[in-house]
Amino acid sequence: MRKRVCLISPKPPVLERAQRLGLDAVCVFTPEEFRKLPADVCRDLVSVVVSYQHAPERLVDLVAPLHAAAPFAAVFTVQEEGVLAAASLNDALGLDGVAYDTVALLTDKWRMREHLRSTDVAVRAQVGHSVADIGAFGAAVGYPIIAKPVAGSASIGIQRIASADEVAAAYEKLTDLGIERFLLEEYLDGPEISVDTLSFRGRHVVIALAEKLTGTNHVEFGHVIPAPLNADVEQQVVRVVSEFLDAVRLADGLSHTELKLTSAGPRVIEGHNRRGGDRINTMTEAVYDIDLEASGLAWAVGELEPLADRPTPDGAAAVVFFEARPGRLVRVDGVDEVKNHPAVREFHINVAVGQVVPEVRWSLDRAGYLVVTAGTAAEARSLAADLATRLVFVTEPVANGADDVERHRHLVAELDQANLVAAMTAIVPRAESFAR
Structure with missing residues (x-):
């Protein structure tokens, strides 16, 4: 059957x-x-x-x-x-x-920070509602600090506040986007990476470590797999990710954990019980011959044997996302040259001629992407960056400033799932009568 x-x-x-x-x-x-x-x-x-x-x-x-x-x-x-x-x-x-309580912790980042407060992966944080809250938190932990939606995603609404002089402007940007309740966190120094893992009844097998490249408004503009880490740092990362997954009680299936490699060691930014986005699944399959989506689904339905150990990479892959000058797209030069390069595994442009290219405020504002494979991480990163420079997005100005702000206010409200966490938390117990 x-x-x-x-x-x-x-x-x-x-x-x-x-x-x-x-x-x-x-x-x-x-x-x-x-x-x-x-x-x-x-x-x-x-x-x-x-x-x-x-x-x-x-x-x-x-x-x-x-x-x-x-x-x-x-x-x-x-x-x-x-x-x-x-x-x-x-x-x-x-x-x-994965149990609802675990997913609620991962989705509502304030719940997660509170839950982890007494663990080795804790990061100083609090919820803010006012300009005074931002100033007080900055004074307490030291600048820079981060302010962002409590349960947002796709890099939208993130503010890095470098000093007390920037507090008022940051608060204005938050309120312009309709963010009246926000998460304040200490700023974590160092490069950023992400880790995709498959867990088997509490045994966590790290699959892919990706170097992350960010750009305008803290949006992700590239990833490289495998992340070029020395053995000691990689071992620390694997340990911290395992401790984090244990702490939030994620014992089975896919997870995607984002970390900073700080001067004090790896620190968790956030985690998700799903595979990573931004073509990480494509790159993981290219480098490790593991389809995260297929493996996660197969494990969930009992059709996958647990992996015995971490896979060994075969080559490297990189994705780079395109940023275009805001305006109406007239044409894109260089498409054939880039698209037909033998190392390009995927190529996509998100905007059609005649459509408006917005200012990049979240991941889906990026103009497209390409994925390449190469022998090493450094080669893949360099090749992806070089190919991206050969594309020229030609745009013409349009007057849509107010519409653009309103669009992002709507997106912030849609992507911040704090209210959904609360609503579902209230109704999950009533469904126990359906359990078989």
Whole structure:
């Protein structure tokens, strides 16, 4: 009998992976996600369309009867927007998988900081509401400090405040974006990396360490796998990530942990119970021959043997994201040369001619990307950067300043999941009667 899986907000590649595993899939989409799907993607699939961000209580009411009729082996997602929904269903239906409490900790960064306060991976932090809160926190921990949404994602709304003189301006930027409650954190010095891991009943196997390159408004503009670390630092990173996952009680499946390599050692910025974004899955498959999405799904449904040890890299890969001058796109020069380079594994431009290129304030404002493979991390990084310079985005000015600010206010509200954490926390216990 074919196993059945409930997929939250799946995109076509995840559906293809489920099909390759021989799984029957029940899909849960928001109305907005469902409208954007190609017409034939969900043919022959059971799909539940529910606005669970705005009415989370409806999620269990609609999905539980499907599980009662033909039980799921797992509930699975790789989308940040779907991790809370997946965890709430795991708890409600009595399934294995990452528990809701763990996902709530990872999503609400203030909860996470509070939970980790007495551990070795603690970072000084507090919630702020006013300009006075920012000033007091900066005075207490020392500048620079970071202010950001409590449960945001995609690098939106992050403010680095270098001194007391910048407090008022930073607060104005936060309020301009509609951020009235924000997380204040001590600034962590040093380069940034990310770590993708597969956990097997509490045994954590680090797969990929990625060097991270950031640019305008703290948005990520590149990654390199494997991160060029010496053996001692890499060992420290693996230890800290394992301690962090144990501390938040994440024992199974995918995780993506972001760290700074500070002068005092590795420190955790945040973590997620999903694979990393920004083409990290593509690069991990190229370097380690491991498809994180497929492996995470296979483990969730009981179709993957635990990895015995960390994989050994074969070569290296890098992704670089394009930034274009804001304005209406007239043309892009150099596309054929770059796209057809033999080392380019993926190439994509996000903006069509005639569309407006916005100022980069979050990840989806980037103009596109390319992924390359090479023999070493240094070669991959250098080649990706060189190819990116050969692209020229030609734009013409447009007057859309007010519209752009309003668009980002909406995005901040949509991506900050603090209210959804609270709402789902309130309804998860009521679903215990559905557990099998």
